[in-house]
Amino acid sequence: MAFDRIDRQILRLLQEDGRMTNVDLAERVGLTAPPCLRRVRALEEEGAIRGYHAALDPVTLGYSITVFAMVSLRSQAESDLAAFEEHVRAIPEVRECHMLNGEIDFILKIVATDLRAFQELLTSRLTAAPNVASVKTSLTIRTAKNDPGIPVAG
Amino acid sequence: MAFDRIDRQILRLLQEDGRMTNVDLAERVGLTAPPCLRRVRALEEEGAIRGYHAALDPVTLGYSITVFAMVSLRSQAESDLAAFEEHVRAIPEVRECHMLNGEIDFILKIVATDLRAFQELLTSRLTAAPNVASVKTSLTIRTAKNDPGIPVAG
DNA sequence: GTTGAAACCTCAGATCC
DNA sequence: GGATCTGAGGTTTCAAC
Numbered sequence: 001m002a003f004d005r006i007d008r009q010i011l012r013l014l015q016e017d018g019r020m021t022n023v024d025l026a027e028r029v030g031l032t033a034p035p036c037l038r039r040v041r042a043l044e045e046e047g048a049i050r051g052y053h054a055a056l057d058p059v060t061l062g063y064s065i066t067v068f069a070m071v072s073l074r075s076q077a078e079s080d081l082a083a084f085e086e087h088v089r090a091i092p093e094v095r096e097c098h099m100l101n102g103e104i105d106f107i108l109k110i111v112a113t114d115l116r117a118f119q120e121l122l123t124s125r126l127t128a129a130p131n132v133a134s135v136k137t138s139l140t141i142r143t144a145k146n147d148p149g150i151p152v153a154g
Numbered sequence: 155m156a157f158d159r160i161d162r163q164i165l166r167l168l169q170e171d172g173r174m175t176n177v178d179l180a181e182r183v184g185l186t187a188p189p190c191l192r193r194v195r196a197l198e199e200e201g202a203i204r205g206y207h208a209a210l211d212p213v214t215l216g217y218s219i220t221v222f223a224m225v226s227l228r229s230q231a232e233s234d235l236a237a238f239e240e241h242v243r244a245i246p247e248v249r250e251c252h253m254l255n256g257e258i259d260f261i262l263k264i265v266a267t268d269l270r271a272f273q274e275l276l277t278s279r280l281t282a283a284p285n286v287a288s289v290k291t292s293l294t295i296r297t298a299k300n301d302p303g304i305p306v307a308g
Numbered sequence: 309g310t311t312g313a314a315a316c317c318t319c320a321g322a323t324c325c
Numbered sequence: 326g327g328a329t330c331t332g333a334g335g336t337t338t339c340a341a342c
Contacts, residue, residue, distance in 0.1 A: 003215075011210055018172045018206035023334060035311050037336070048214045052172035055204040056165055056303050060155065063304045068254065068261055085298035092305035100222065100292040107222055107292070111304050138254040138261070144239035148302055149210050150217045150265050151246035177319065189326050191320070 003048070006031065008154030010039055011048065015149045018052040055148065058111060065112040066140040069126065070104040074133045081105070087129050093121055104136075155200055160185065162308030164193055165202060169303045172206040209302065212265055219266040220294040223280065224258040228287045235259070241283050247275055258290075 003011070009029045013020060026036035043049045058066065073084060081099065088094045088108060096109040108126075112118035127135050157165070163183045167174060174182075180190035197203045212220065227238060235253065242248045242262060250263040262280075266272035281289050 014208035015210055018208045021334060032312055046214065047211050050209045050211050052206060052208050053302050054168035054172045054206050056169055057201050057204050058304050060200065060202045061304060089299050094299065095301050097299040098297050099295040101295055102292045138256045141253040141255055143252045145243050145248065145251040147249050148207055150212050150215060175319065186327055
């Protein structure tokens with residue numbers, strides 16, 4: 001999987017605007033439509049492009065709260081780690097769950113409609129989960145940067 | 155801005171698949187194409203839909219490292235907070251920067267191609283930034299869940 | 309093996325009801 | 326919200342480099 005300059009341009013442009021038409025995209029990268037479309041399909045099949053998503057505005061849709069939760073478990077046996085991951089995967093308000101090195105085991109990004117809903121989620125579904133030793137939460141005051149994806153040169 | 159059941163369906167479907175054609179979308183929500191397109195345009199103009207993005211695979215594109223950095227500043231005066239935000243906004247590897255309540259001032263999500271590149275970024279551009287008191291970093295071992303966006307009923 | 313040209317067919321967008 | 330229409334874009338086929 002080696003990406004040439006045109007592939008990287010395609011990836012960068014589609015990361016910026018996922019609904020760009022193929023003819024626009026082709027023009028921007030200096031190709032005609034058919035070879036451009038073939039490259040896009042190839043990038044999708046190779047897994048370089050995982051999907052396309054509309055970015056919704058949380059606040060407009062009623063999700064005014066974003067919280068980061070640092071979770072430590074009592075047991076770090078693989079089966080216990082996996083069980084916790086499975087548990088949070090089923091909670092729609094938990095959008096991200098990353099296992100970390102160091103003192104804390106997981107960091108979670110959680111969204112909620114308001115503080116009350118978050119407290120309810122925290123106490124009844126997170127702190128109360130099996131094997132959870134401690135949960136430290138931090139409310140997001142404001143978000144200065146929130147770019148999905150990764151840097152792409154080209 | 156009140157969203158009815160069809161609006162929420164549209165939002166949910168476009169969050170799942172941002173390249174769905176309007177005719178597909180219309181069929182799924184039980185409308186014909188023109189009114190469906192009018193709703194989508196309205197949702198875009200109201201700001202409920204902020205944009206569309208291809209989700210790229212970090213590992214395939216050479217970004218094998220994801221790190222969370224907890225940053226504390228020496229001064230929390232608004233001008234100093236804003237200066238720090240401006241500083242990290244210009245670093246492409248810093249994808250997210252959220253101001254938090256509590257002991258730490260900011261949490262950053264950072265991607266890097268490898269550990270060496272991350273260490274370089276950390277020491278030369280983050281720890282060395284003006285007004286930074288401490289930076290604690292945690293490497294992501296694995297990511298159990300990473301859903302962009304928010305829960306949408308419908 | 310990848311590009312480009314042409315054909316076809318579906319979709320987006322505008323208009324009107 | 327739905328029906329109709331037109332022009333534009335997506336997609337396939339095939340020839341050429």
